[in-house]
Structures are given as structure tokens and as C-alpha cells.
Amino acid sequence: MRVMVFVKATEDSEKGLFPEPWTSEMMAAMGRFNDALRDAGILLMADGLKPSSEAKRVAFDGPGRTVIDGPFAEARELVAGFWLWEVKDMDEALAWVKRCPNPMYGPSEIEIRPLYEMADLP
Amino acid sequence: MSAGETHQAIEAIFRIEQARLIAGLARVVRDVDRAEELAQDALVIALSEWPATGVPANPGAWLMTAAKRRAIDAIRRDKMRARKHEEIARDQDDVSDDADAIERAMGDDPGDELLGLIFTACHPVLSADARAALTLRVVGGLTTDEIARAFLSSEATIAQRIVRAKKTIAKAGLDFEVPRGADRAARLSSVLEVIYLIFNEGYAATAGDDLVRPGLALEAQRLGRMLAGLMPETAEVFGLLALMEIQASRLAARTGPDGAVVPLPMQNRARWDPLLIRRGLDALARAEALGGKDGPYALQAALAACHARARNAADTDWRRIAALYDRLRSVMPSPVVELNRAVAHSMAFGPEAGLRLVDEIADADALRDYAPLPAARGDFLFRAGRLAEARAEFEAAARLTRNLAEAAFLRARADACG
Numbered sequence: 001m002r003v004m005v006f007v008k009a010t011e012d013s014e015k016g017l018f019p020e021p022w023t024s025e026m027m028a029a030m031g032r033f034n035d036a037l038r039d040a041g042i043l044l045m046a047d048g049l050k051p052s053s054e055a056k057r058v059a060f061d062g063p064g065r066t067v068i069d070g071p072f073a074e075a076r077e078l079v080a081g082f083w084l085w086e087v088k089d090m091d092e093a094l095a096w097v098k099r100c101p102n103p104m105y106g107p108s109e110i111e112i113r114p115l116y117e118m119a120d121l122p
Numbered sequence: 123m124s125a126g127e128t129h130q131a132i133e134a135i136f137r138i139e140q141a142r143l144i145a146g147l148a149r150v151v152r153d154v155d156r157a158e159e160l161a162q163d164a165l166v167i168a169l170s171e172w173p174a175t176g177v178p179a180n181p182g183a184w185l186m187t188a189a190k191r192r193a194i195d196a197i198r199r200d201k202m203r204a205r206k207h208e209e210i211a212r213d214q215d216d217v218s219d220d221a222d223a224i225e226r227a228m229g230d231d232p233g234d235e236l237l238g239l240i241f242t243a244c245h246p247v248l249s250a251d252a253r254a255a256l257t258l259r260v261v262g263g264l265t266t267d268e269i270a271r272a273f274l275s276s277e278a279t280i281a282q283r284i285v286r287a288k289k290t291i292a293k294a295g296l297d298f299e300v301p302r303g304a305d306r307a308a309r310l311s312s313v314l315e316v317i318y319l320i321f322n323e324g325y326a327a328t329a330g331d332d333l334v335r336p337g338l339a340l341e342a343q344r345l346g347r348m349l350a351g352l353m354p355e356t357a358e359v360f361g362l363l364a365l366m367e368i369q370a371s372r373l374a375a376r377t378g379p380d381g382a383v384v385p386l387p388m389q390n391r392a393r394w395d396p397l398l399i400r401r402g403l404d405a406l407a408r409a410e411a412l413g414g415k416d417g418p419y420a421l422q423a424a425l426a427a428c429h430a431r432a433r434n435a436a437d438t439d440w441r442r443i444a445a446l447y448d449r450l451r452s453v454m455p456s457p458v459v460e461l462n463r464a465v466a467h468s469m470a471f472g473p474e475a476g477l478r479l480v481d482e483i484a485d486a487d488a489l490r491d492y493a494p495l496p497a498a499r500g501d502f503l504f505r506a507g508r509l510a511e512a513r514a515e516f517e518a519a520a521r522l523t524r525n526l527a528e529a530a531f532l533r534a535r536a537d538a539c540g
Contacts, residue, residue: 038351088137
């Protein structure tokens with residue numbers, strides 16, 4: 001199964017605050033984690049997202065299309081980065097996420113969302 | 123890590139570590155079966171300890187240490203038994219020497235060990251079927267039952283195949299090392315062959331009423347990606363990976379709602395998986411950059427890429443495909459390649475070109491009772507307007523194929539000849 005794994009943003013990441021030397025150490029650890037994902041054959045793609053201050057939203061309401069400029073509130077609901085993995089089941093995805101280095105300086109969350117598969121579609 | 127991990131979570135961690143555990147242990151004990159047992163012992167210990175202590179920071183190293191302790195205990199017991207038996211007094215120091223020997227044999231590079239296990243499980247001393255079953259078991263971590271279901275075989279048959287393979291490896295005294303030097307290329311092609319065999323068993327099921335068994339294809343892709351991670355400078359590994367990714371991108375489009383095969387030109391390209399196509403094209407570019415553009419898998423991947431790049435069937439660059447087949451037949455001569463080459467030439471230069479090439483190979487032994495031969499001939503004849511002859515070929519092909527969905531497709535083509 002494919003899962004999208006979201007690294008959620010924090011107030012700091014939204015402000016673009018990445019304290020050193022913590023950030024360099026995290027990036028090195030994250031590089032090793034990504035190597036392990038690749039060597040296990042589960043990594044399909046990965047990327048980091050810029051803070052929502054550089055983002056735009058388009059609100060849909062009937063024919064209406066309203067553009068909303070970032071930054072957006074509720075930092076912890078926003079996404080700061082993602083992976084796409086091919087795993088056997090959610091247990092495997094969980095086991096991998098748990099060994100991910102802390103992605104943020106303070107407390108943070110990673111969310112695992114299974115993708116729709118052929119078998120789920122009508 | 124918090125305490126109170128469930129057995130399910132611990133087993134998931136074990137599945138991640140299993141192949142590397144077996145690889146590291148096999149190198150020491152020189153016995154796949156024993157290595158598997160030791161890894162299982164480590165799992166049992168983890169299942170009893172981790173729920174209380176929580177998962178250790180480096181679960182892989184923890185499991186390896188637990189398994190090594192079991193190995194040392196066993197050596198110690200064997201020594202005691204031998205001592206009693208032979209009535210030879212030996213120093214206790216021997217045991218710590220053994221422990222040191224185990225430490226030394228545990229390589230510093232777990233990736234290298236895993237690669238060694240893959241090369242050993244795919245050793246040419248084993249039959250292709252045995253290589254596939256053993257690789258899925260010890261590298262892929264599939265259970266015997268899962269492998270049996272994937273190959274439409276019985277659990278007993280697969281279990282026996284794996285036991286025999288392990289014995290053959292032990293008897294041959296294989297060393298679980300990555301081959302170096304002149305041996306390496308031949309051994310690598312044995313590995314690639316096994317992975318592609320597993321892929322094809324999933325992608326183009328040769329028997330049964332399911333046209334594709336995507337589980338096996340996924341397993342092969344995973345092995346291919348793993349191998350690409352472990353051998354980042356080896357062109358043909360990327361050639362094979364590219365081939366599998368691009369072919370797998372069509373899985374969803376390959377069967378209709380009724381389970382019938384949808385041939386490539388009629389597939390809904392919107393259902394091709396763009397991510398896998400991109401990954402496939404990237405892997406192909408990597409293979410070519412490493413100087414591997416004329417490798418057999420890279421050439422086949424380049425062929426698959428021609429289809430992947432065409433927005434619709436009419437846009438397909440058949441001249442390029444025909445030219446690629448001209449090269450492939452010199453790298454990988456086979457009647458099947460010749461047949462596909464005939465199909466490509468028929469698309470590039472007309473059905474008569476196809477008929478001419480197919481007639482040159484019609485007597486090949488390998489193509490006797492091979493359904494795609496009359497199926498291709500039927501197609502050339504149909505396009506040349508020779509409908510009665512085409513019908514006979516399609517009917518012959520339908521009788522030959524073991525795949526039920528494919529037979530239905532061929533009978534429909536026969537009926538379309540009027």
C-alpha cells in the first residue's frame with residue numbers, strides 16, 4: 001500500500017526559524033533516515049515545503065474563486081514536508097515513522113495517510 | 123520510546139530488520155536456516171522484553187546482539203557436549219575466542235551483508251524457482267504461505283523448495299560474500315534474473331484466472347529499489363528497476379472491469395501511474411549515465427519508455443522501438459525478442475514487414491506452442507486483410523494460452539474476423 005507521510009508544521013517552522021546547530025544535525029540524521037528508507041525499497045518520493053507565508057489558497061464557493069494569501073493560521077495543521085512510501089501495511093509505516101529523527105526543534109507531529117488503491121475504487 | 127509496545131508493533135519492527143539480521147548471522151554461522159532460527163529467537167526475546175522496557179533506540183542492533191548471544195550460547199553448548207564426548211579438557215578461553223570471532227565476522231557494513239545474502243540466495247547453483255522462493259523468504263520476509271499463494275503452489279511444495287535450497291547452499295559451502303572480480307557480472311545477472319522472474323510472475327501471470335498478481339510485482343519492485351540503494355553505481359540494476367517501474371505503471375490499465383486483458387494500444391493512458399513512469403525514466407537515465415544503455419534490461423526499459431512517453435497509441439515512436447529491438451536482439455538473442463521485433467517492425471513498416479520477420483522464426487523450437495506467436499501472426503494477417511487466415515491464427519493462440527482472460531481476448535479477436 002502507498003502512504004503519504006506528512007511532517008506537520010510548527011509555529012517556528014512557519015516563521016522559518018531553524019536554530020543551529022540543531023538544524024544541521026537534524027538534516028544529517030534525516031539524510032541517514034532517508035537512506036535507510038531508500039535501502040529498504042519503500043521510498044517513492046520526498047520533499048520539504050516552504051512556510052505558508054509563500055503559499056496561496058483558493059477558496060471555492062459555487063462559481064466563486066477567492067485567492068487567500070499566506071501565511072495561514074493554525075501552524076500545526078499545516079504541512080511542512082512529506083514522503084510517499086510503498087509499505088506492506090500501516091504497522092510497517094508506523095514502525096518507520098517512529099524511527100524518524102525529530103523533524104522539528106520542539107514538539108511536532110507526523111501524520112500517516114493511506115492512499116486510495118485500485119481495490120478501493122468502485 | 124514508551125513502554126507497552128504491542129506485539130503487532132514489535133513484529134513490524136522485526137519485519138524491517140529481518141533481512142539484515144539474517145544476512146549478518148548467515149555470514150557467521152554459514153547456514154541460512156540457522157541464521158533464520160537465531161533471528162526468530164531474537165524476535166521471541168524482544169516480544170517478551172520490549173512490552174515492559176519499550177523499544178530500544180536502535181532495535182536492529184539490539185536484535186542482532188540478542189541473536190549473537192544465542193549463537194554464542196549454542197557454540198558453548200556444542201563445545202560442552204564435544205568435550206564430554208571426546209573427554210578433552212579445553213580452556214574456557216576458547217569460548218571467548220569464539221565470541222570474538224563472531225564479533226569480527228559481523229561486518230561493519232550491514233548493507234554489504236544484505237547484498238551478500240541476496241547474491242547467495244540468487245546463486246546459480248540453485249534453480250530459478252528455488253532462488254525466487256528463497257529470496258522472497260529471507261530477503262523479502264514473506265512467509266512460506268504467502269509465497270505459496272503468490273506462485274499458486276502448495277505451502278508444502280514451497281517449504282520443501284526452500285529447505286532444499288538452504289541445504290544446497292550449505293553443501294556448496296557458499297560464503298555469503300558479495301562476489302568480486304570476474305565472477306561478479308555473471309552472479310549479478312543471476313540476481314537480476316530472479317527479481318525479474320518474480321516481477322513477471324506478478325505482472326504477467328502465466329497461469330490461473332487472475333491476469334495480474336500485483337503483490338508479487340510490488341515485491342520485485344521493492345527488491346529492485348533495495349538493490350539500487352545497495353549498488354548505486356551498477357548500471358544494469360537501474361536498467362532492471364526502470365523496466366519494472368515503467369511496466370508496473372500500467373498495472374491499473376492492464377485489465378478491464380471484467381478481468382480481461384486490455385492490450386497496450388487500447389489502454390486508458392490516464393490510468394497509467396505517472397509517479398512510476400517518472401521513477402522509471404529517472405532510473406533509465408541513471409542506467410544510461412552509468413554507461414549501461416545497451417544492457418539487456420536497460421534496452422527493454424528504453425522500449426517500455428517509448429510507450430510511456432507517447433501521449434496516445436498513435437503517437438508511439440515505432441521506428442525507435444524497431445531500432446531498439448534491432449539492438450536488443452544482438453545483446454539478448456532469443457526467439458521471443460525476435461517475435462517482438464517482428465511486431466515492432468509491423469507497426470513501423472507495415473504488416474508485411476512483420477509477416478516476413480515472423481516467418482523467419484516460425485520454426486524455432488522455443489516458440490512451439492507459444493501463444494503470442496500465432497497471436498502476432500493473426501494480428502499481421504488481420505491488418506493485411508487476410509481475415510480467414512487471421513481467424514485460424516487467433517483460434518490457435520486461444521487454445522495455447524493458459525491464461526483464461528487472455529484466451530477470452532483472443533477468441534474475441536477471432537470472432538471479429540467475421
